[in-house]
Amino acid sequence: MSAAAERAGRRPTIKAVATAAGVSTAAVSQAFNHKGRLSEATRRRILDAAADLGWSPSAPAAALRHARTRTLALVVRRPTDVLGADPHFSELITGIEGELAPRGYGLLLHLVTGMREENALYERLAAEGRVDGAVLTDARDDDARPALLARLGLPAVLLGSPDGRAVVPRVGLGDQGAGVAEAVTHLLDLGHRRIAYIAGPPELQHTRLRRGAFEKALRAAGLRPFAVLHTDFSERMAVGATEALLAAPGRPTALVYANDSMAVCGIGTVQRAGHHVPRDVSVVGYDNLPLGSWLHPRLTTVDQRVQQVGAAAARLLLGLCGEEVEDLPLTGRPKLVVRESTGPAPN
């Protein structure tokens, strides 16, 4: 955009360029992307019209060889009902959108049910040139997606623990287990000895990392978990796991949940069973969603800064896509936020 046009506050459009040059908008894109089969005369005419109008694709020259979609993909491999129930994804999308929206980028959201479907989707998005890059979620052990995306030439970032050897850059807070370890220490300091962990699906990397941190922190105090129960993050399983733990002989005095949504279900289930939180049972969540501070008692939880992680992933990916992005590296580790749902262990 020319300085004059910018001052006037009117952005010239690709459509105006197309009209001026007497071609389609697709032809204008092709002229800048060096794609398509434009004659040199047509290409010249388009570039001249763009120069006259002060229009150019909003990206560094280096990126001009590729068609820009100003769209990033976020593919989520979860059942649709969990997406609806778990505000985690709203938070993540909010963080990503906070970086995308001011730059006019959109987020292409695809829900898939399995790995093969997810991989086929990346193949198609790359083949059809639908997106400039992709944010990958739910890092798994032996994750095949980074290699696939590298082969497809599609810029990508993976949400998960930083890993210098990774094919695709990973974005996440360091020391994923730190928050859970801090939660266990907090509960031990309050006198709790019978502590149970309500975990996520066993195949997710963060489930393994956090479960490991939970067990290690207890082991350091010479203790073992009262129980570790895996769930699919659903309300149904969170309630079921909580009821089972409350009914167990010598029931736990503290429940640590793998996310805030399940912890909220847990508090409700504990209260409904006639127990007081935190006088009878302490509850810890994970995520630090806004939800947790609305409740009474306010939820003690681990802040893993989901929005900031989403924003950092978006910034890194935008940079890989050729946008000029300020470097605001994500630092720190998950941290316990002590509120009202944890208290001294009952006698």
Place this chain on the structure above:
Amino acid sequence: MSAAAERAGRRPTIKAVATAAGVSTAAVSQAFNHKGRLSEATRRRILDAAADLGWSPSAPAAALRHARTRTLALVVRRPTDVLGADPHFSELITGIEGELAPRGYGLLLHLVTGMREENALYERLAAEGRVDGAVLTDARDDDARPALLARLGLPAVLLGSPDGRAVVPRVGLGDQGAGVAEAVTHLLDLGHRRIAYIAGPPELQHTRLRRGAFEKALRAAGLRPFAVLHTDFSERMAVGATEALLAAPGRPTALVYANDSMAVCGIGTVQRAGHHVPRDVSVVGYDNLPLGSWLHPRLTTVDQRVQQVGAAAARLLLGLCGEEVEDLPLTGRPKLVVRESTGPAPN
């Protein structure tokens, strides 16, 4: 897809067709879209390969003349932090994705801050051929978007009260005020007389409709609202409004909120002030989000079937985009779901 391939459960892919014909996947698309500059021989070879493999674009022949993006836009004009805090949008997106995902469609999510930005975005998405259609949210009085989208030739549906005269089809439950009216009747039956309404932003159509229904239902009983307070749907304003109402002389015995997120904040605020829900103060939400049934007490709320509305909007839009979609019209009206957060008025 051929019957044989369908029976075998293996969908032939565009990639397989491209490989068989020795061309790129883009060329396969062009052959079916009658775009590009393929020679007739190449085009013939591609169509033959597709026929051999039983592959065809999943759309009626009438739509084949247009390039298909298999992408629908959802543009949300909200501050990013409200998107993160309010599970309403997760529910809506879940409903839309439930129809899109099985058909291989994605949802292009854009957050915008104002009307001009939203309109400019539709212009760009149409000019660049990024989407096949758009779901519009937050119907407003004198909404200029339907006319714009009609001019752009972009299929669209608008979430809001059905309106036969509308340029763009509207999808929503009929009788938007019915749920709020039912909530007021429920509270009157329980003996409440001092009932306050914590509303959304005044410029939204549904705010006006529901506020009107609230006032009308009270008027029919010879009463006036204790108060009607507008908010921006944020936690901060929900808590502030609740605190102000609790501190008011002759404080209300029942609080009706314009959404569940604010109602959850409201319950927490009432409990924190030392009151019991519902013994001292009854609380009603709006949306029937999963969240409401996790709490203790479980939230009495109005079910406006957000997921089903999203699904219906997606189906209608997919049909407008040329997909074959079964006709499952959305019927019914918002309905009160009585749970545990409402009870008899205190003496």
